[in-house]
Amino acid sequence: MIDKLRQPANALRSVYVRELAAYFLTPLAYVFIAIFLIALGAFTFEIGRFFDTNQADLSPFFLFHPWLYLIFLPAVAMRLWADETRGGTLELLLTLPAPTWSIVLGKFLAAWTVALAALILTTPMWMSVTWLGHPDHAAIALAYVVSFLMAGGYLAIACAMSAVSANQVVAFVLSVAVGFVFTAAGLPVVASGVGATFGPSAAEALASFSLLTHFESAQHGVLEARALVFYIGFIGLFLTLNTIWIGARKGG
């Protein structure tokens, strides 16, 4: 068993390192992180009215995470497979001695690391709110963890969409569109519309598939096992689709 996993682990590690280098040895990751931080700051202070709430918490800050992830994370992941197809290196990659899933996972983890770096760089917000008052640190830490998982969800969508098209722009648009569906499903306006037409249980069922719904409870400091299961399952589902779609190329 260990022997069987050794080669996938070798491939996963080297693909992860190669992709991480592609992000951090070029301006790509730095530009993404800088714009993400500026946008998040602008939304938190200008639209979220961070100082006007007079509360020592980060609700106005976490409120915009899903919407910024929806736009920014597809930009991070759109090149992952589209570039391989366009540059002809997909053939090189898929003839490496490793199962496709290990390569898919290596690429995804590299993109997720970029998201983690961006998230870590937002911690001065946490320090600021600590300096200003007495926030619930456990709730903030939980919101950070769930936000990271949610970022994984948006990235998994973007990785899968990148496998669909050799064109980065198409991959980006598809990622945003699919991500929007899985975000908007949790909006109250959608829930009320679906509820009025199909009944409240249909609205609740639809909302349970939203990346937004499961993040909201975490923002209130509530750790729900089903939220963790949802995000992990969601990431697993889209990485499986990614593996299947890349594997389908072998059929010619």
Next chain:
Amino acid sequence: MEVLKVDSLVKSFGSRRAVKGVSFSVAKGETVAFLGPNGAGKSTTLRMIAGYLEPDAGDAITNGASILSDRTRAQLSLGYLAEGAPLYLDLSVKDFLGFLARTHGLTRPSAKIAIDRVSSDAGVTNVLSQPIETLSKGYRRRVALAGALVHDPPLLILDEPTDGLDPNQKFSMRALIARMSADKAILISTHQLDEVEAMCSRAVLIDRGEIVADATPDALKAKVPSGSLEEAFHLLTKGERAA
């Protein structure tokens, strides 16, 4: 000793059957040319052997491992230079070879030794720290070949390794392949018939997805009065009928 056994490979793209039951083998110490006109099914066959395309039927056994049932072990036993020599242009030669070495399971010290060995063999030692995007076409081919050799595989599959190279670059690439031929099984897809005569101990001819000849270059030449490999190729691949 048989290193590659291709057994009745079949591949279709939609309604078009590109490869129709191709079978042949390559033994250690052999350099076999895989010849055929454009669209004959050469690259498709090589891609199935390398595991990039899944055959509809048949199998390719590399060093005792089936590409269908034991793909990873089969791929560990082969080095594949794909058509066009795809490379990560943003990486330096050293990082590219390091990436391939680690993917093939080489430890850091073994990878360093392997990179030194293949960069010397392929003649890329002087450009090791250079980004691949800055290299000439000839150097890029050498880097791709070094990448295919980094894990010292018993089987080497080269899809048009000299395509687009100038005469000097062709000469050094051929010399490099000739140096490796003693202890490896080498399968080369090529259009260059002079290359076949210079390097290959055997030639397998494919036409419209079927093997039409499997013989030494001399035996092929003996099939035509002029004794020319070009004419034999033309005759066997039904060039006149196609024209």
